[in-house]
Amino acid sequence: xxxxxxxxxxxxxxxxxKGINLDVKAGEVHAIMGPNGSGKSTLSNxxxxxxxxDVTAGNIFFQGEDISKLSVEERAAKGIxxxxxxxxxxxxxxxxxxxxxxxxAQRKLQGEEELDxxxxxxxVKEKAKLVGLKPELLSRSVNDGFxxxxxxxxxxxxxxxxxPSLAILDETDSGLDIDALKTVAEGVNGLRxxxxxxxxxxxxxxxxxxxxxxxxxxxxxxxxxxxxxxSLALELEQKGYGWLTGAAQGEVTLPSV
Amino acid sequence: MKEQERxxxxxxxxxxxxxxxxxxNIESESLPPGLNEDTIRAISKIKNEPQFMLEWxxxxxxxxxxxxxxxxxxxxxxxxxxQDIIYYSAPKQDKDKPQSLDEVDxxxxxxxxxxxxxxxxxxALAGVAVDAVFDSVSVATTFKDTLAKHGVIFSxxxxxxxxxxxxIEKYLGSVVPTTDNFFAALNAAVFSDGSFVYIxxxxxxxxxxxxxxxxxSLNTGQFERTLVIADKGxxxxxxxxxxxxxRDENQLHAAVVELVALDDAQIKYSTVQNWYPGDxxxxxxxxxxxxxxxxxxxxxSKISWTQVETGSAITWKYPSCILQGDxxxxxxxxxxxxxxxxxxxxxxxxxxxxxxxxxxxISKGISAGKSxxxxxxxxxxxxxxxxxxxxxxxxSLLMTDECGAHTFPTMQIKxxxxxxxxxxxxAKIGEEQMFYCQQRGLSEExxxxxxxxxxCDEVFKELPMEFAVEAKxxxxxxxxGAVG
Numbered sequence: 001x002x003x004x005x006x007x008x009x010x011x012x013x014x015x016x017x018k019g020i021n022l023d024v025k026a027g028e029v030h031a032i033m034g035p036n037g038s039g040k041s042t043l044s045n046x047x048x049x050x051x052x053x054d055v056t057a058g059n060i061f062f063q064g065e066d067i068s069k070l071s072v073e074e075r076a077a078k079g080i081x082x083x084x085x086x087x088x089x090x091x092x093x094x095x096x097x098x099x100x101x102x103x104x105a106q107r108k109l110q111g112e113e114e115l116d117x118x119x120x121x122x123x124v125k126e127k128a129k130l131v132g133l134k135p136e137l138l139s140r141s142v143n144d145g146f147x148x149x150x151x152x153x154x155x156x157x158x159x160x161x162x163x164p165s166l167a168i169l170d171e172t173d174s175g176l177d178i179d180a181l182k183t184v185a186e187g188v189n190g191l192r193x194x195x196x197x198x199x200x201x202x203x204x205x206x207x208x209x210x211x212x213x214x215x216x217x218x219x220x221x222x223x224x225x226x227x228x229x230x231s232l233a234l235e236l237e238q239k240g241y242g243w244l245t246g247a248a249q250g251e252v253t254l255p256s257v
Numbered sequence: 258m259k260e261q262e263r264x265x266x267x268x269x270x271x272x273x274x275x276x277x278x279x280x281x282n283i284e285s286e287s288l289p290p291g292l293n294e295d296t297i298r299a300i301s302k303i304k305n306e307p308q309f310m311l312e313w314x315x316x317x318x319x320x321x322x323x324x325x326x327x328x329x330x331x332x333x334x335x336x337x338x339x340q341d342i343i344y345y346s347a348p349k350q351d352k353d354k355p356q357s358l359d360e361v362d363x364x365x366x367x368x369x370x371x372x373x374x375x376x377x378x379x380x381a382l383a384g385v386a387v388d389a390v391f392d393s394v395s396v397a398t399t400f401k402d403t404l405a406k407h408g409v410i411f412s413x414x415x416x417x418x419x420x421x422x423x424x425i426e427k428y429l430g431s432v433v434p435t436t437d438n439f440f441a442a443l444n445a446a447v448f449s450d451g452s453f454v455y456i457x458x459x460x461x462x463x464x465x466x467x468x469x470x471x472x473x474s475l476n477t478g479q480f481e482r483t484l485v486i487a488d489k490g491x492x493x494x495x496x497x498x499x500x501x502x503x504r505d506e507n508q509l510h511a512a513v514v515e516l517v518a519l520d521d522a523q524i525k526y527s528t529v530q531n532w533y534p535g536d537x538x539x540x541x542x543x544x545x546x547x548x549x550x551x552x553x554x555x556x557x558s559k560i561s562w563t564q565v566e567t568g569s570a571i572t573w574k575y576p577s578c579i580l581q582g583d584x585x586x587x588x589x590x591x592x593x594x595x596x597x598x599x600x601x602x603x604x605x606x607x608x609x610x611x612x613x614x615x616x617x618x619i620s621k622g623i624s625a626g627k628s629x630x631x632x633x634x635x636x637x638x639x640x641x642x643x644x645x646x647x648x649x650x651x652x653s654l655l656m657t658d659e660c661g662a663h664t665f666p667t668m669q670i671k672x673x674x675x676x677x678x679x680x681x682x683x684a685k686i687g688e689e690q691m692f693y694c695q696q697r698g699l700s701e702e703x704x705x706x707x708x709x710x711x712x713c714d715e716v717f718k719e720l721p722m723e724f725a726v727e728a729k730x731x732x733x734x735x736x737x738g739a740v741g
Contacts, residue, residue, distance in 0.1 A: 050692050072695035081696075088693035092711030101707060104696035109698065141711065156696065 001026045001197045002166055004045070009046045016042045018222035020058070024166070027194040031208055031233060032201045034219035035241045038154045041085060043219065048082045048196045049075045062166065074082045077109035077163030083155040083172055090142040095122060095154070099161055106162065128162040131187035148175030149184075156187040166200045167191070173207040185210030187247035203232040219244045265344075265496050271539070272690045274534055276734070278503030281368045287346040290476065292339055294318065297446055300345050304449070307422055310738075315417035317435035317445030322520065328601040330373055331631040332571050334507070334544065339430075341508060343477040344447045346392045361397050366708075368713075369469065378476030388409055388452040388468045390481055397452045400464060409493075410455040411466055414482055417453035424455060428486055432515040432552045432579070440511040440573075441548040444492075448513070451481035456491035464720055467496035472532075472543065478509040485515070487522035488554065493648050496724055500568075503533050505541045507570060512547045517624045520555030520582065525563070527720055529728055532568035534735075536593040539598025542570025549576035550606075553585035553614075561588040562605065563719040565728040565736045570599060575633065578607035578612035587616040592718040592728070594735050595660070604634040604665075609645040609675070618649040621713050625736055631663040638675040645675040653683040654712050656705075656736065706733045 002024040009017040016039045024030050034040050046053050047060060049072040060068050067075055090098060104114040115123070128138060135151045143151050152172055159167050169188065173181055188211050192198065200211055208216075208230065216232040217224045219240070226232065226244055236243075286301055297318055301311040326337070348362060355500045361376070369376050369389055376389055376397050378538025386400035388411065395413030403523035404411050410421060418425050425526040435445040452468040472479045487493055510532065516524050526549075537540025544569075551560035562576040589605035607616035616636065630653065638645040663680055686708060694704035710717070710729055 005628065039384035045692075048692075048696050052688060069567065072692060073698050076696055084696075088505055088690050090694075090708060092714030093707055094476050094575060098694075098697075098707065101703065102694075102699055105703060107479040137269065151545075227406070 001063060002199075004047075005059050005061075005063040006170060007046070008056045009042060009053050010056055011042070011053050012033060014220050015056070017046065020222070020224060022217070022218075022224065024197045024199060026165075026197055026217065029192065029198045029211065031213035031216045032219055032224075033203065033205070033216060033233060033236060033243065036203070038219045039222045040219055041170055044082055044199070044201055045247065046169045047075075047168060048080060060164075065088065073105065074109065075164075077106045080084065081159050081164035081167045083152075083159060083169045085174060085199045086172040087143045087145045087146075087151040087155050089146075091144045093142050095140055095142050096121070099124060099158060102158070103161060124157075124161055128157055130190060131156045131160060132183040133157050143247050149177065150178035152176055152180070152184055153187070156184055160187065160191060165195065166197050166199070168201065170201045171203065172200070173202055173204065181207065182210060205237040208233045210257055218244055261391035277500035277531065279371070281364055283362065283364045283594050284349040285346050285473075285474070286687060287343050287593070290341055290343045292342070292344060292447065296344055298445060299646050303345065304418070306418055309422075309426055309559060310418060313429070313435070313447050318447075320436050321439065321446055321583075324436075324442055325553070326439050327573075330573050330633075331629065331665075332573065332600040332602050334571055334600075337544070338508060339439070339478070343482070345449050346477040347449075348391060365391060365397075368471065368473075386464050386466050388413060388466075389672055390450055390452070390468060390470045390479075391475050391616055392477055395452065404462075404464070405715065407460055408457040409460060409465055410453065410461055414448075414451040414453050414484070417484075421453070423457070424486065425453075425484070425515050428484060428515070428517055430514045430515075431515050432517060432550050433548050438548060440546040441452070441513050444482060444511050444513045446549070447478075448480040448482040451512070452483045452625055454483075454485040454493065454495065456487045456493045458488040459490045460488075461491065462493040465494050465496055467498065468652075469498050470510075472501060472508060472510065475689045476506065476508070477597070480510075480513065481512050482515075483512070483514040485524055485526070486517045487507045487519065487524050487558075488520045490521040492523045494721060496721065497526070497528040498531065498567050500533070503536070503541060505536075507535075507542060507544055509546065510545045510569075512549075514547070514549040514576075516551030516560055517633070518551065518553050518555060518558035518560050518585075522555060523559045523561075525561045526551070526576070527724055528562075528564040528566075529724055529731065530564065530566045530568050530572070532730060534568045534599050535570040535597065536599050539570070542599070543568065544571045544573075545569035546571075546573045549574065550579065551577070551587070552579045553582050553587060553611075555585070556582040556611075558582050559586040559588075561586075561590070561719070563590040563716065564592070564603075565716070565731065566591070566593040566601060566603060567731050569601075572599075572601040572603050574603045575605055577608070578611065578616060579608045580616065580645075581610045582613040582614075584613045586614070587613055588719075589616075589618045589620070590719045591620045592623070592680040592713045592716045592732075593621070593630055594623045594627065595733060596628045597628060598737055599626075599628045600631075601616075601629070602631040602633055605630045606635040607637070607647060609636075609638040609642040609647070611642060612645045614642060615645070616647045616650075619715050620649075620651045621716055622653040623656065623709060623712070623736070624653070625656035627657075629661045629663070631665065633665045635667045635669070636677060637669040638672050638677075640671045642672050643674045647671060647675070647677045649677075649679045651679075651681040652712065653681075654709065655683065655685040672714050702733075705736060709736060
């Protein structure tokens, strides 16, 4: 589904990704872990096509197609979804209006018919229930005045409605208490399927207790320095990142929020 | 050569975006350019005005001669040669003003059709009566008979001078006196037409009233006057729209609007201003120097201004409320959009005189291109105005690195019981917001339009439905390709 080869990227002249290789197949869940500043968020932004990042070398293939030259919205319409670490507020724009505009824009790009209001509302209400988002938040402005947990649930709601082939969850666990974490994880697990791939980016292994990955990668200094199965995450929890990166262990146990 | 062609192409493209830039070919009668007492006598004579009107005009002219053009606004333009302007221009017609729509020149009807304002009542927007002002004169007023049944007077200003001189004499200049400012004095001297509205006691006006202003002739200034009187316990919603052809020369529009609300009366006045803004290099466009003021003369009266300002090369405009009656309410909701080289200096004045008066100011400025957008406001609470309350909110949104947003709020509070709140924000349209929207599948244009309409939501909510839709569309056109 997603194949990244020897990817280099920089922002404002600083090289952040220094040769990433990654192969994610349909049906798989990959976890990308690593200390702060290792390039995790950059990687997710680069896959989504954010323009402030310059890709200086390497390729990103999605479903066999090189998407390196595609715009952000074209990649979105192809089925790449990014759940933001810090979801953005859009005052004055109703949550449902935003989501419907997004869904219909994607459908249009894919040559599908737009969904009418009634169909859309039925879909969004059903999915809101699934991810545990309070119904009244649907008619509020996008993320405006939402709590941290509500914002993250709203991201998962958008994901459920937009129904992507590849979902990248960037630090979805940050700012969530354990109950919120559980519902969000349930929402994500509900979307696991054989034709969808999920990349979970996280600092802590805690989230992986609920969203169990098939593969775990450790990103450090802009490179994947170790890959393994779920046991790698557990090992990291015990030993810290210093074990792999050579840094002092205490440093990496600082909370990231 | 090639580059020239390309530049021309770009120019044409940007010009195209102003949808209403066409010129109507119609024979018109104009006075020669220039301004002196004779010009004023001529205008008054053409309009066959009673003596009091001529005297009022001449008095205003004498005062204007002693005044100087205001220079405090945050706008720049070359000096205006007032002798170079044509002060009266009207489509030629046989002797008298047409008595019914069937007698109106078909060219004129076609013009308004093209502007989306059909004047034939069967085709007109249901529930909206229109007074169509073309250059210096009102060419048609629709639904007059329907309104007359309710006692509502809605006519051109010229007609009102003849049919209701007592109302004109009583209220003309009662809110904006001739000496108020340079442009108001000029308007008083030379104004040629406009709209007049009177809502009788206890009547809720059964339809929206609207004036559509169109400047057509070259080198002509438009000086119109609107007077709205809402008698005790009445209600009226009034809409105003404006367009002009695209020309390389600047044209002056110096209007005056006066509103009077008596006890328990309510006036809701909405404007969608779409004068030609000039081209991408700032050439041409309308100078929109307008004085709008409402007086809440009666107890518990309410005046509400809503404006969406997208056009004009320069906007100089402060729709204000004098809260004279006890418990009266003044509101100002504004969206001002500037792009390319446009300059806007706009805001409001809320003058609290009566007891328990309340005012609300919501101003949204959007700057794009190399434009400058200024909010200027005054909240004054006089010593006797006990328990006055004001809430002001001024938000600015910047679309590029080359534009500017400025806020000049002034507060003069002379009574300790006043409660005054002011909030202001300035934000650049965020790369993060854009990325978020685009990641969800929206194109750049869709994302901008969504973010901007969200930003303006509080103001759009105040507009009558059909105007809100138009305003949103207008905003999209004004800001096409505006993110930098």
